[in-house]
Amino acid sequence: MNKAMLGILLIVIAGFAYLINGKGLYASNPPERKGYVGEGAPPGGAPTYSAARSELSEEEKVAILYMREEEKLARDVYLALYERWGLPIFNNIARSEQRHMDMVKALIDRYGLEDPALERGKFTNQELQGLYNELVRRGSSSVEEALKVGALIEEIDIKDIRKWLQVVNFDVEQVFKNLMHGSENHLRAFTSTLKSYGVDYQPQVLTPEEYQRIMESGGWRGRGGQRGGPRH
Numbered sequence: 499m500n501k502a503m504l505g506i507l508l509i510v511i512a513g514f515a516y517l518i519n520g521k522g523l524y525a526s527n528p529p530e531r532k533g534y535v536g537e538g539a540p541p542g543g544a545p546t547y548s549a550a551r552s553e554l555s556e557e558e559k560v561a562i563l564y565m566r567e568e569e570k571l572a573r574d575v576y577l578a579l580y581e582r583w584g585l586p587i588f589n590n591i592a593r594s595e596q597r598h599m600d601m602v603k604a605l606i607d608r609y610g611l612e613d614p615a616l617e618r619g620k621f622t623n624q625e626l627q628g629l630y631n632e633l634v635r636r637g638s639s640s641v642e643e644a645l646k647v648g649a650l651i652e653e654i655d656i657k658d659i660r661k662w663l664q665v666v667n668f669d670v671e672q673v674f675k676n677l678m679h680g681s682e683n684h685l686r687a688f689t690s691t692l693k694s695y696g697v698d699y700q701p702q703v704l705t706p707e708e709y710q711r712i713m714e715s716g717g718w719r720g721r722g723g724q725r726g727g728p729r730h
Contacts, residue, residue, distance in 0.1 A: 554609050558670060561662040562605050563614050565677065567623050568658060569598040571630050572651050574618050579637045579644045587691055588648070591684050598680060601673050608669075645692045646699065652685035653703040656712070682712050689713070 554562075573595035580588035599615070606613050614622035621627040633651065637644035659678040663671060689699040701709035 554611075554667070554670075555665070557665045558667065559609075559611060561666055561674075562602060562609070562611060562670065564623065565659070565662065565674065566599065566602040566606060567614055567621055567626050568655060569595055569602060569677065570615050571621065571626050571633075572655065573599060575630060575633050575637065575651060576648065577618070578634045579647065582638050583641050583644055585641065585644070585691075587687060588644070591648070591687065594680060594684065598677050601676065605670060605673055642692065642695055642697050645688050645695070645697070646702075649685055649688040649692070649699055650702050652681045652688065653701060653709075655681040656685070657703050682715065685712060686716065 573592050576588040576592035576595065579585075580592060603613065603615075605611075616622060619630065621630060633647050637647035656678055659674050659681065663674055663678075666674060692699045704712075
């Protein structure tokens with residue numbers, strides 16, 4: 499082997515050693531992994547977010563705190579109507595709303611916000627307090643009206659979440675999208691149960707086109723829609 503070939507071989511070997519010892523490609527400037535730790539989604543499909551987080555805007559803070567209480571309103575109304583009528587749908591969906599509350603509480607803890615949630619039936623936001631009082635009153639008049647109240651709550655949730663999705667960051671957005679999918683399922687459950695009572699529900703907040711898209715986008719698979727017998 500001549501001296502020129504030997505020199506080239508030594509340079510190649512030195513280059514491999516440089517990479518193996520971690521001093522080569524990406525050593526000083528590794529690629530960023532934004533949003534979650536590890537490469538790709540971890541088991542279960544949901545990303546695991548790193549400890550680093552961006553600061554929230556005031557609008558994002560308002561959105562998180564409002565949705566914490568709005569999900570609580572849904573849970574509290576459904577528990578009150580379950581106690582009044584004994585229909586499984588109210589108890590089942592109230593449990594789902596508790597999970598939604600927990601998801602928003604995780605955001606509150608993550609960003610160091612003060613939790614506005616009070617005891618059952620009480621609200622920091624006085625507009626939500628008034629809405630809670632009115633919906634429980636309406637829903638206590640008849641089973642059919644109670645189911646309409648449930649559908650109305652889910653319509654309100656969907657409309658509000660769509661508004662907040664325009665202003666929130668990525669990890670808040672993922673939680674809010676899960677809330678919206680849950681509300682769409684719940685809306686289908688309430689309207690399906692109303693049909694079993696001979697009531698053809700008409701949207702009260704959403705446009706007819708928005709409502710129809712939700713009705714056609716999926717079906718209720720949970721146990722919430724069990725009719726059961728009303729408690730008088």
